[in-house]
Amino acid sequence: MWEKFTERARRAIFFAQEEAGRWGENFMGTEHLLLGLIRVNDSVAARVLERMGVSLNRIRSEVDRQVTKGDGRLGQDMQLTPRAKRVVDLAREEARQLNNNNIGTEHLLLGLIREGEGMAARVLAKLGVDLERTRQAAVEFQTDGAPAVTKPGVPESALRGRDLLSIRDLSGEEVWEIFRTARWLKSRTLQEQVELPLLAGKTLAMIFEKPSLRTRVTFETGMTQLGGHAIYLQPSDIRLGERETVADAARNLERWVQGIMARTFAHKTVLDLAKYANIPVINGLSDLEHPCQALADFFTVYEKKDNLTGIKLAYVGDGCNTCHSLALLAAKVGANMTVGCPEGYEPDTAILTSARRDAKETGASISIVNDPFEAVQGANVIYTDVWASMGFEDEHEKRVPVFQPFQVNQKLVDAAADDVIVMHCLPARRGEEITDEVIDGPRSVVLDEAENRLHVQKAIMALLM
Numbered sequence: 001m002w003e004k005f006t007e008r009a010r011r012a013i014f015f016a017q018e019e020a021g022r023w024g025e026n027f028m029g030t031e032h033l034l035l036g037l038i039r040v041n042d043s044v045a046a047r048v049l050e051r052m053g054v055s056l057n058r059i060r061s062e063v064d065r066q067v068t069k070g071d072g073r074l075g076q077d078m079q080l081t082p083r084a085k086r087v088v089d090l091a092r093e094e095a096r097q098l099n100n101n102n103i104g105t106e107h108l109l110l111g112l113i114r115e116g117e118g119m120a121a122r123v124l125a126k127l128g129v130d131l132e133r134t135r136q137a138a139v140e141f142q143t144d145g146a147p148a149v150t151k152p153g154v155p156e157s158a159l160r161g162r163d164l165l166s167i168r169d170l171s172g173e174e175v176w177e178i179f180r181t182a183r184w185l186k187s188r189t190l191q192e193q194v195e196l197p198l199l200a201g202k203t204l205a206m207i208f209e210k211p212s213l214r215t216r217v218t219f220e221t222g223m224t225q226l227g228g229h230a231i232y233l234q235p236s237d238i239r240l241g242e243r244e245t246v247a248d249a250a251r252n253l254e255r256w257v258q259g260i261m262a263r264t265f266a267h268k269t270v271l272d273l274a275k276y277a278n279i280p281v282i283n284g285l286s287d288l289e290h291p292c293q294a295l296a297d298f299f300t301v302y303e304k305k306d307n308l309t310g311i312k313l314a315y316v317g318d319g320c321n322t323c324h325s326l327a328l329l330a331a332k333v334g335a336n337m338t339v340g341c342p343e344g345y346e347p348d349t350a351i352l353t354s355a356r357r358d359a360k361e362t363g364a365s366i367s368i369v370n371d372p373f374e375a376v377q378g379a380n381v382i383y384t385d386v387w388a389s390m391g392f393e394d395e396h397e398k399r400v401p402v403f404q405p406f407q408v409n410q411k412l413v414d415a416a417a418d419d420v421i422v423m424h425c426l427p428a429r430r431g432e433e434i435t436d437e438v439i440d441g442p443r444s445v446v447l448d449e450a451e452n453r454l455h456v457q458k459a460i461m462a463l464l465m
Helices: 007-022 030-039 044-051 056-066 082-097 105-115 119-126 131-139 172-187 190-195 214-225 246-256 267-276 291-305 321-333 349-362 393-406 410-414 446-464
Strands: 203-208 229-233 259-263 281-285 312-316 336-340 366-369 381-384 421-424
Touching: 007 030, 007 105, 030 044, 030 056, 030 082, 030 105, 030 119, 044 056, 044 105, 044 131, 044 172, 056 119, 056 172, 056 349, 082 105, 105 119, 105 131, 172 291, 172 321, 172 446, 190 214, 203 214, 203 246, 214 229, 214 259, 214 281, 214 446, 246 267, 259 267, 267 281, 281 291, 281 446, 291 321, 291 421, 291 446, 312 321, 321 336, 321 349, 321 366, 349 366, 421 446
Parallel strands: 203 229, 203 259, 259 281, 312 336, 312 381, 336 366, 381 421
Antiparallel strands: none
8 A cells, every 4th residue: 555655654654653552542543644744854744834834843732632542552554544544545646636656745744634624634724734835835845855955056044144042043943954954964975965065165264262072073074065164263363352352353254254153151252243243153162052062962862763752851960051952952842851960050040941931832841850860760862961061170079079979870871761872962071970881882872963963063054154
């Protein structure tokens, strides 16, 4: 039956079976097809919905509110309900009308809308998804899973010309646009990327007040691979606020380059750069946030888990800048996050307020506990960072005994879910916040996470610049 379905459409059906099983059903209904469909976040259906301003997380929340728990068991050959069969027939008809040989996710979406009576159709109608607009949007995409960058030249994006100073600068749909672009770029050979080239003739000024391995190498390499050029400005080169004001530096740089990446001590510095420079400014790290790191982290989780909605991430350690960006991003993509930290080292209150406000929209939860083992209960991801990040080095000796119970060791990992993966943004103080056994062990995805800094930041630059 499924031979004529695209790979992503088949994956949506598989996810639909999982969703039905999760709700204890023996049959796949239209609601399960819809839930399966939105789990394939890089598909045409997902892009069509996002283009129409429909949040995938909102769809899941609406369906979850209406589905009742059954008492069935997921079987190997789960059958479709009559309405779901009707959806498949309509999807096949839509594919023929659009002159497609195979049934893709966009055709399944159109079939769900046309069916009209099932829960999926009702949810989509409530969210303003109508047949003609959806069909028109689907026509614009010729192949299922077409990348955000579909042809040589600079990709069109609502992010063009904007700053990325905080995760709060992005909508949930824009997060997924970055992920889709990163995934597409990662799937291309280096030669294919060089031949595009997306950033030809463009220059990125990289301002560093702090030392860096991953930030410098990934941004500079990314610019080179996409046909552009990066200039490394070390602290002694410009001495922002000392040799000249941030405003003067920003106004000069905008005359010469097409983008600025800044890795600074004070978050106010990146805010001021953005205020005075009429070119995109990217926060490469500040004392308040680390947005590029968090985007690479959740992109890695998506690669490993094939889903973000409902995933539980346990952050164990200091409620620092990385923790802030992770909490804000978890809320936007519908992931649950528990921060386990010593009392007095919790994340910033304003950050938590913002994250929890977004979490209400996506059905996520953001919680704080002071027990590391409580934090990792049921966690699919354990994340940690150094106990005294840059700017707090003088507190290191004082912090070590306070944070020792929060070390990510094998005992803590064993207390999490069976499928748990372990992450660290690096550099790590081995033997302090994480043991060698864990960071080098089979659960660790630390090197994959570090590699993805390159792919995600290339996507950010291609979309912004």
